[in-house]
Amino acid sequence: MSIFYLDGDFVDSEKAVLSVNDMAVLRGYGIFDFMRTYNKRPFYLKEHIDRLVNSGQKVGLNLPCTKEALFDIVMETLERNDNEESNVRIVYTGGTSHDSVTPEGKGKLIVMVTPKHDLPSWWYTKGVKIITVDVERYIPEAKSTNYMNAVLTQQEAIKSNAVESVYVDRDGRVLEGTTTNIFLYLDNKWVTPGAGILPGITRSVIIELMNEQQAVELRDISREDIAKAKEIIITASNKEIVPVIQVDDIQIGDGQIGVHSAEIMKKFKEFTTRYGQEGHAERVKTAV
Structure with missing residues (x-):
């Protein structure tokens, strides 16, 4: 207990x-x-x-x-x-x-x-499907306990054999998932929404890691961008980085985990491993 x-x-x-x-x-x-x-x-x-x-x-x-x-x-x-x-x-x-x-x-x-319970390993080795839904969160910058939109749209995702629903506002902007942020590899760079979202902590770390190679573009994203994206990932504290191979009925890239997605997944794994090791060293030092 x-x-x-x-x-x-x-x-x-x-x-x-x-x-x-x-x-x-x-x-x-x-x-x-x-x-x-x-x-x-x-x-x-x-x-x-x-x-x-x-x-x-x-x-x-x-x-x-x-x-x-x-x-x-x-x-x-x-x-x-x-x-x-x-x-x-x-x-x-x-x-x-x-x-x-x-x-x-x-x-x-x-x-x-x-x-902590592990999520299905195939999410990370084969990639997942997500769907888009026409929903807007009230005060998206606040992480409130009102999750009615998430509860309802996640049921839609399950019916579609998807693992996540991504919100699209009235202006056609792709914003964020019920519990995730989204990144697209488009025009040879990573892009992610920069406004109208809850800024994820995991997202911020991933942006820093991506910026070590090439600057991430923060801008509005449309459904048309999704159709053109070569790779897509969703990120969250409990999910870390999950590669996406299908959005609605659209196959992303060749339907396989892309090289850029695999690279950032590897870098994030290395980063979190170091983070945990540093914390262990701090605990040992404090105990001594």
Whole structure:
């Protein structure tokens, strides 16, 4: 059983409960962030906390503690869970309210640490199918707990034997997936949406790695660009880098994982391995 942090206490996951009157339950009003560990080191924890705070600012929720205090809470929650690798979810709810609509600063802070489970290996060796859907997220720069669009469109993906749905707005801009960012290898360079999206932490690291070879172009992407792309990848904390070989009914490239996709997957693997090793060295040094 996992140990969660809930509003000042560390409790068994089954005992981590919220009031049914919490606005997160009644209105889907709350914020969260998510990351995984490498060699038990949370990946870019500080940056995830920064993004959580930014999400709160976007939707009018202020965290009840400092960033430094939250960092320590996450680290202690990880230490209380003996997982080989973990997923970490930080949640701050809207709290209870006299009218169930107006926030009153009574939110609950939750840190959930659970074992990381591997995704299907064939995603990474053969590539996957994704679909596009005409959907726009409200305040896309905020990672809110309102995931109705994602829940519904992901069901559409499953019906189409796809692993992800990618949102397209009213102007025809391809933006992001339900839980992923998207990159296209187009005109001999990587391109990715630069606006109207939730800026992924994994995405930012991948952009830095890509920039070591050639500058990534941040710009609007259309469905027509998808049809012309030689390679496509989707990225996320839990998925890392997944190569895409089909979008809707369009085959990408020759239907195989492209050389540029394989290269960035290799570089990211090397990067995260080093990241985890550095974290282990830090823990050993601290213990000594």
